[in-house]
Amino acid sequence: MKKIAVALAVFMLFGTVTAWAQCCPFSNWIKKQAESDSYPEKFVGLLADGVHRVVQAPIEVLYHPYDEIVNQDQRAIGFFTGLGKGILWGAHHIIVGAVNIISAPVPGAKGYLAPHSHVKPCESESTTA
Numbered sequence: 255m256k257k258i259a260v261a262l263a264v265f266m267l268f269g270t271v272t273a274w275a276q277c278c279p280f281s282n283w284i285k286k287q288a289e290s291d292s293y294p295e296k297f298v299g300l301l302a303d304g305v306h307r308v309v310q311a312p313i314e315v316l317y318h319p320y321d322e323i324v325n326q327d328q329r330a331i332g333f334f335t336g337l338g339k340g341i342l343w344g345a346h347h348i349i350v351g352a353v354n355i356i357s358a359p360v361p362g363a364k365g366y367l368a369p370h371s372h373v374k375p376c377e378s379e380s381t382t383a
Contacts (some may be wrong), residue, residue, distance in 0.1 A: 280306075285367070288354075293361050300358035300365040307351030314347060315340035 282305060287299025318340035322332030350366050357363035 276363065288365060288367055296363075297358050300354045300363070303354070303367070304351040304355035304358065307347040307354070311344040311347040311351070314343040318343065 283290070284299055284302045288303050290296045298330040319333045319336035319337075322328050322336030322339070326332055328335065335336060350368060356363050368382050
């Protein structure tokens with residue numbers, strides 16, 4: 255029974271992280287820190303961005319098959335297409351996260367500040383100047 259509860263908790267965590275990554279103000283804070291001209295702020299931003307991407311990578315492998323099957327309505331073909339997309343996006347997040355973690359302590363490093371995901375952000379997250 256404990257194993258089932260732990261597995262359920264892990265799946266719930268993985269399911270909410272992608273939505274949280276898109277909707278939370280933490281993503282905007284990371285972006286502001288990583289784009290800062292101040293070295294200490296940039297260091298924190300790049301480090302947080304790298305860790306965030308590495309943590310998000312396994313979620314991509316779970317999200318894409320679900321998206322292809324349910325949202326794109328493609329059943330078996332969608333599962334394999336989604337699995338391929340998930341593996342590629344997961345590898346992308348791991349590589350970019352590692353680059354940002356490694357380059358964070360280097361003064362003047364810019365890191366790689368690509369969007370966290372290709373999933374559309376929440377409607378409540380607007381960028382007004």
